[in-house]
Amino acid sequence: TQLLEQSPQFLSIQEGENLTVYCNSSSVFSSLQWYRQEPGEGPVLLVTVVTGGEVKKLKRLTFQFGDARKDSSLHITAAQPGDTGLYLCAGTLLNFGNEKLTFGTGTRLTIIP
C-alpha cells in the first residue's frame, strides 16, 4: 500500500499549457517535499512545505500544502519543454522518533514543443 498517491501517473501536454499534479494521502505529514527527476539523474529538491495551507512559488511553479497536511498540489503555468521530468512528492509522517521520508508514486510529465 502506497502512503502517497500521485496523479496523474502520466501527463503529456503542449508547450504553453497549464497543468496541475496531485499528491494525496490518508496520513498527516509534518512536512512535504517536491522533487524533479530528469532521465539518467537523481531527484532534485524543488520545494519543502511545512504549514497547512502554505503556498510557495518557484517561478512558474506553484506548490500548495493542504490545510489538513494530507495532500499537496503542484501547478505549472505556461509549461516549457524544460519542465519535462518525473515529479515526486515525499512526505515525513507525524511519527515522532521514527521520522523518515516516504516517496510518492510519481507523475511523469512530458511537455511537447
Add this chain to the structure above:
Amino acid sequence: DAGVIQSPRHEVTEMGQEVTLRCKPISGHDYLFWYRQTMMRGLELLIYFNNNVPIDDSGMPEDRFSAKMPNASFSTLKIQPSEPRDSAVYFCASSFLEITGELFFGEGSRLTVL
C-alpha cells in the same frame, strides 16, 4: 562542490554473481540513504545511516542485501547472490543534520541482472 558520487553508473551481471555498489556522500552530511527505483515500485528506501551507524534497514528486501558505511566518506551496498528481480536503479543520497531535510541524490547505479 562535488555532489554525491556513485559507482558504477551501469552494471550488467549474471544471476548468482556478487554486485557491489559504491557511494561517496557530500562531505559533512550526517545521513546517508540507499534507495532503489523501479517502474513498478517507484523509489523505495532500503537502508539509512546516521554518523556511519545503520539506523533502519527495514527496507532491505532480504538477506542477500547488505550495506556498510566504514567511514563518513564511503558506503557500499552489496547483493550476493544477485537475481534478475534485483534489476533497478540504485540511488545513494545524503543529507545534512536532519533525516527529513533536503536529500542530495547521486546519479544512480543502473543494475541489470541477466
